[in-house]
Amino acid sequence: VVALLSDRQRGAETRVRARYVLAADGASSTVRPLLGIGTEGPGALGGFTTVVFDADLSRWCAHRPAGVYFTPHGSFAPLYPEGGWAWFGATPEHSTEADWPDVVARALGPGADVEAEVLRVQHWVMNAFVAERFLHGRTLLAGDAAHALPTIGGLGMNTGLADVHNLCWKLAGVLRGWAEPGLLETYERERHPVALRTLRQAVANTELMVHVQTRRRDQLAAGEPMSSEIELPWSERYFAQLGLVLGVAYRSPAVLTGNSAPPEPSDGDTDYVPTAEPGHRMPHFWLGPGRSTLDTVGEWFTVLTPDPTHWDRHTDARWPVRIEPLPREHADRCGIHPRGALLVRPDGHIGARWQDRPSTDGTLPRALASITRSAPS
Structure with missing residues (x-):
């Protein structure tokens, strides 16, 4: 990608050639229309x-x-x-x-x-809109450039942060050589549906707020008595958004679901129910005093298993992988047996799950190759 950078104070221009461009330039994005990417929404x-x-x-x-x-x-x-x-x-x-x-x-x-x-x-x-595409050649949209969400409900920042959390480990893998460029295609496939669902909820929040405020103004104008509490069902719906933030389930080639796939969430389902199903965010479980399963995730793939010795023997140096012991009391809650394992991606979402010890030693490297779109060894 060739980018022309303009210094507005001095009028100087610099031409930069880069492997990728991440367009995080806001709702009034310059990059998005230059690429001919339209928007959908109100x-x-x-x-x-x-x-x-x-x-x-x-x-x-x-x-x-x-x-x-x-x-x-x-x-x-x-x-x-x-x-x-x-x-x-x-x-x-x-x-x-x-x-x-x-x-x-x-x-x-x-x-x-x-x-x-x-x-x-x-x-x-x-x-209130979502870009029709998040990916155009070697340019990727993120944050408000990809989706401008009404502020009502406070969903925009969470959605933008989740974009880059999803994208940047994939981009790092491509630049460092342990992932193929095809992995970047899963960014749009995973995040675009989330943006659309979040947009619908944010618009519904806005409509609810306007309705309640209009109703209260009408009551004041008519001299009607006011209740001591505002309409609680409305306020509970307005703030009950954890399902949109923590309950996201990804469907893409970067998630190995076996013979099942995560169910499609409904727009009205905003409750968060922790689950260790592939595609979902890794739930929190205490591993020890002050240390959570969430603390094991970082710039690497994490294998959480009650049988770390076995899984450690079958890692592959091509990918950054850490093996973390999972207390057996959490195995059932994660849907695995004492010799099974969860493979957690760098963004904290579960990429694969094995209920028991696989019959072949190459299971983990093949899973990593599949998720990162790399050629198997």
């Missing part, structure tokens, strides 16, 4: 404004600490312990003439009597 959901301000809001939050507070006229989020806040909501008409301290006070309700010291006002568009 697109722009509307204009919003964030107001960063200082004020004493302790009367509302001192005894009810939270990460976000919803009102009929926008939402509040604490930014740091000293008292900084952010309000965000739909951009009002005639925003250039808006009295932002008054906007903040109005959102707090009648008689708030709060003087907000406005530090910054930022207008932005809430986008």
Whole structure:
């Protein structure tokens, strides 16, 4: 890939030739349209404004600490312990003439009597789309360049981090020679469905939030009595997203499922149920005081097994592999027998599972060759 880098201050240009380009240049990506990659989804959901301000809001939050507070006229989020806040909501008409301290006070309700010291006002568009492709030749999209998710529910950062967690071990394998370039094709195959499902949930979250806030404004306008609690079923649905973050199951040639494949998750299934099925994230189990199965994962493949001596004899130096003993009390929970094993990828997802000791010694190298798209020895 040949990239032309422009220095905006000096006007100088530098031409760089690279094996790969990782485009993580945001929702308004320059690279994505240059490659002719379109997007799918609702697109722009509307204009919003964030107001960063200082004020004493302790009367509302001192005894009810939270990460976000919803009102009929926008939402509040604490930014740091000293008292900084952010309000965000739909951009009002005639925003250039808006009295932002008054906007903040109005959102707090009648008689708030709060003087907000406005530090910054930022207008932005809430986008909702997923790129049609994450891979184009030797260029790969990640983060907001690959999927712009509504902020409601806080799913965008998790999704972007999971992109690079999935991609960068594969890219490292290709650059270091223990994986073939075909492995990079599994990045799009694994992450694109996740982005689409997460987009649908984020859009649903936004619709729920707008519905609840509109309903509360209508109640206030009609003088209806307010309940002491906001609608709990809505707030529980809004924040119950662990299934989207931790419960992702990948289907691709980089996961060896045997004769079965992970079930397709439904959009409404946002609960996280730990499982050691291939394709899923390795669950947490304690291996010893202060050490989890999650601590065994790194820049290598991890074999977790109650029989480490046997599996250690059949590793292959072509791939970075570590053998970790798994206490026998966890074997049943992982779906393996005392001589079985789990093969965990560098991103923490299970690449293969053997319920018992394989009949041939080349099982582990063949699995690694298959996952990394390498030629078997």
